[in-house]
Amino acid sequence: MRDELKLENIRSALIRLEETIIFSLIERAQFGKNPIIYKNGGISVKEFDGSFMMFLLCGTEKLHALVRRYTAPDEHPFTKDLPEPILSSAGNDCPIRKNNININEKILYAYIENIIPVICDKEDDGNYGSSAVNDINALQAISKRVHYGKYVAEAKFLAGEREYSLLIKNRDEKAIMKKLTDSAVEEKLLERVQLKAATYGQEPNVKNSLHKIPPDVIKKIYAEYIIPFTKEVELLYLLERLK
Amino acid sequence: MRDELKLENIRSALIRLEETIIFSLIERAQFGKNPIIYKNGGISVKEFDGSFMMFLLCGTEKLHALVRRYTAPDEHPFTKDLPEPILSSAGNDCPIRKNNININEKILYAYIENIIPVICDKEDDGNYGSSAVNDINALQAISKRVHYGKYVAEAKFLAGEREYSLLIKNRDEKAIMKKLTDSAVEEKLLERVQLKAATYGQEPNVKNSLHKIPPDVIKKIYAEYIIPFTKEVELLYLLERLK
Numbered sequence: 001m002r003d004e005l006k007l008e009n010i011r012s013a014l015i016r017l018e019e020t021i022i023f024s025l026i027e028r029a030q031f032g033k034n035p036i037i038y039k040n041g042g043i044s045v046k047e048f049d050g051s052f053m054m055f056l057l058c059g060t061e062k063l064h065a066l067v068r069r070y071t072a073p074d075e076h077p078f079t080k081d082l083p084e085p086i087l088s089s090a091g092n093d094c095p096i097r098k099n100n101i102n103i104n105e106k107i108l109y110a111y112i113e114n115i116i117p118v119i120c121d122k123e124d125d126g127n128y129g130s131s132a133v134n135d136i137n138a139l140q141a142i143s144k145r146v147h148y149g150k151y152v153a154e155a156k157f158l159a160g161e162r163e164y165s166l167l168i169k170n171r172d173e174k175a176i177m178k179k180l181t182d183s184a185v186e187e188k189l190l191e192r193v194q195l196k197a198a199t200y201g202q203e204p205n206v207k208n209s210l211h212k213i214p215p216d217v218i219k220k221i222y223a224e225y226i227i228p229f230t231k232e233v234e235l236l237y238l239l240e241r242l243k
Numbered sequence: 244m245r246d247e248l249k250l251e252n253i254r255s256a257l258i259r260l261e262e263t264i265i266f267s268l269i270e271r272a273q274f275g276k277n278p279i280i281y282k283n284g285g286i287s288v289k290e291f292d293g294s295f296m297m298f299l300l301c302g303t304e305k306l307h308a309l310v311r312r313y314t315a316p317d318e319h320p321f322t323k324d325l326p327e328p329i330l331s332s333a334g335n336d337c338p339i340r341k342n343n344i345n346i347n348e349k350i351l352y353a354y355i356e357n358i359i360p361v362i363c364d365k366e367d368d369g370n371y372g373s374s375a376v377n378d379i380n381a382l383q384a385i386s387k388r389v390h391y392g393k394y395v396a397e398a399k400f401l402a403g404e405r406e407y408s409l410l411i412k413n414r415d416e417k418a419i420m421k422k423l424t425d426s427a428v429e430e431k432l433l434e435r436v437q438l439k440a441a442t443y444g445q446e447p448n449v450k451n452s453l454h455k456i457p458p459d460v461i462k463k464i465y466a467e468y469i470i471p472f473t474k475e476v477e478l479l480y481l482l483e484r485l486k
Contacts, residue, residue, distance in 0.1 A: 016273060019455075023266040023443075030259060045310070046329040052310070059306040067288070067299065069372050086289040129312050137380070192448045200266075204442040205435045212262075 004095040005155045010148070017145045018193055021226070022200050024138035025119055026212045032125035037132050038112045053132040054079070060136050076147050078104045078139060096154045097243075101236045103229060104143050110225045111139055118221075119213050145226060149233030156180065156234070157241055168242050173235060180234050186227060194219040247338040248398045253391070260388045261436055264469070265443050267381035268362055269455045275368035280375050281355045296375040297322070303379050319390050321347045321382060339397045340486075344479045346472060347386050353468045354382055361464075362456050388469060392476030399423065399477070400484055411485050416478060423477050429470060437462040 003009055036042040036052070043052040050058070058079045061070070065082035069075050073094045116135075157164045160179075167176045197218035203209035246252055279285035279295070286295040293301070301322045304313070308325035312318050316337045359378075400407045403422070410419045440461035446452035 020270060023270065027263060027266065043330065056306065056310065059309075060303070063299065063302040063306065064372070064376070066302070067295070067372055067375075072372075087286065129307070129310055129315075132310075133307070195447045199445065199447040200443050202442065204438045 001155075001158065002095045004151060005158065007155050007159075010151050010155055013151075014145065014148060015192075017141065017148070018196055019200070020141040021138070021145060022193070022197055022218060024134065024141050025115075025218065025221070026201055028116075028131065028134040028138050029119040029121075029213050031120065031127040031131040031134070032122035033116055033120040034124055034126075034128055034131045036124065037128050037135075038116075043128060052128060053135050056129075056132045057136050057139070073150070074144060074148060076102045076104055076143050078108055078143070096150050097237070097241060099150065099237060099240055101147070101150065101233060101240070103146065103233060103236075104139075106232075107143055107146060107225075107229060108139065110229075111135070111142065114225065115221055118217050142226060146229040147233055149230040150237045152230070153180070153234035153237040153241070157238060164238060165242060168238055171239070173239070176235055176238055177231065180231055180238075189227070190219050190223055193222050244401065245338045248394060248401065250398050250402075253394050253398055256394075257388065257391060258435075260384065260391070261439055262443070263384040264381070264388060265436070265440055265461060267377065267384050268358075268461060268464070269444055271359075271374065271377040271381050272362040272364075272456050274363065274370040274374040274377065275365035276359055276363040277367055277369075277371055277374045279367065280371050280378075281359075286371060295371060296378050299372075299375045300379050300382070316393070317387060317391060319345045319347055319386050321351055321386070339393050340480075340484060342393065342480060342483055344390070344393065344476060344483070346389065346476060346479075347382075349475075350386055350389060350468075350472060351382065353472075354378070354385065357468065358464055361460050385469060389472040390476055392473040393480045395473070396423070396477040396480040396484070400481060407481060408485060411481055414482070416482070419478055419481055420474065423474055423481075432470070433462050433466055436465045 038051050038053055040049070040051050045052060045055045048055045048058075061077045061079045062083055064070070065077065065084075066086050068085040068087050068089065070077045070082060071085060071089065073096055163179070164176070167179065194215045197213065197215035198211060201211035201213050201215065201218075281294050281296055283292070283294050288295060288298045291298045291301075304320045304322045305326055307313070308320065308327075309329050311328040311330050311332065313320045313325060314328060314332065316339055406422070407419070410422065437458045440456065440458035441454060444454035444456050444458065444461075
């Protein structure tokens with residue numbers, strides 16, 4: 001089996017991404033919610049039809065597309081009409097099946113509507129640029145984690161090919177989801193995430209400092225969005241797996 | 244006195260920037276040194292004369308310039324020939340004197356030559372894009388902290404205008420630097436940074452986990468680069484203060 005598909009490697013990639021996600025949420029949370037940056041025309045950007053944050057996300061993805069970010073199987077853009085890469089391909093073959101699964105639209109919606117309101121205290125503090133730049137970091141980190149579900153699904157499929165194939169042929173989504181779910185592992189993950197959030201969100205030099213984001217809020221973001229989204233990607237991937 | 248120049252506000256901005264800098268270094272350190280991304284032509288980018296990292300830094304700064312990042316007095320670009328903003332100005336007046344002080348060239352050099360080699364373990368791990376994107380976050384955070392020296396200098400000047408004016412008129416750089424330096428405060432800062440690095444760099448769920456970057460390495464980066472660079476900005480700012 002290829003290294004990228006070994007469960008211990010996938011597991012350690014997902015665990016390391018927890019730091020990236022928690023750091024990026026803590027960074028974003030120092031600024032206000034600044035809802036104006038998410039509203040179409042809230043801050044008017046010349047010749048761009050969309051919000052201020054989307055303008056920066058779009059420009060950032062165009063730049064990163066030039067250097068081949070989105071040809072990597074674990075990277076997924078939020079925007080469309082990206083330019084062709086100007087770097088030649090490294091030509092690595094891909095450890096998972098070719099697919100077009102991308103649930104970033106859903107991630108973006110949940111991020112703006114459900115995550116920003118619970119991690120930021122202040123309403124509008126005028127830090128629009130900093131907020132949007134930090135949004136991009138957080139969105140990219142969450143997207144990477146969620147779409148890593150493809151690797152998880154491929155590894156699980158290879159470990160239980162016969163059973164999964166049967167369920168996939170029967171389009172039995174409920175049974176696939178049940179087979180994908182390990183509640184004990186999820187519970188352990190949520191505890192670890194809460195502990196990390198408590199550790200990284202504290203001021204270690206200040207006694208009884210308030211956490212920059214309450215640890216249970218980050219746990220809830222994992223429980224309600226990041227884990228379910230990852231499993232959704234796993235399911236979508238498996239449903240296409242026999243094609 | 245304006246809020247931005249109150250010493251307790253400057254102090255808390257600098258303390259909060261410690262998290263941003265430490266998080267960004269920890270994030271960068273998960274990848275290899277990847278020296279190829281810093282070498283001109285190391286990875287050849289079509290129609291760009293420079294390194295791969297500079298291509299991404301340049302593109303990022305062009306995008307951020309469009310939304311007025313670099314008209315803010317606490318933001319300084321690493322690259323030149325940036326486009327004019329397409330957002331209208333918020334028209335905030337600036338709490339410090341107009342100046343063109345920018346030591347980012349020095350920061351960039353120290354970052355590539357001295358900081359990357361001590362925070363990254365692996366040599367070349369192929370994660371060029373991720374490394375460069377994380378470089379940009381780290382560079383911007385360090386640059387912001389260092390150029391905050393202008394606010395520090397303005398506040399200190401206002402608190403001791405007569406004495407500073409005399410030293411500035413005499414171009415007595417040594418005496419200015421001495422007056423700017425508070426060794427006890429610096430020692431406290433270094434201890435705090437080391438404690439933060441230890442806290443944020445650990446795996447809280449793993450007993451005796453290795454730190455992602457040894458805390459004394461981050462302390463040394465502050466002692467040898469970030470603090471001296473900030474004081475250099477303070478000095479440069481004061482030397483221009485009476486113009």
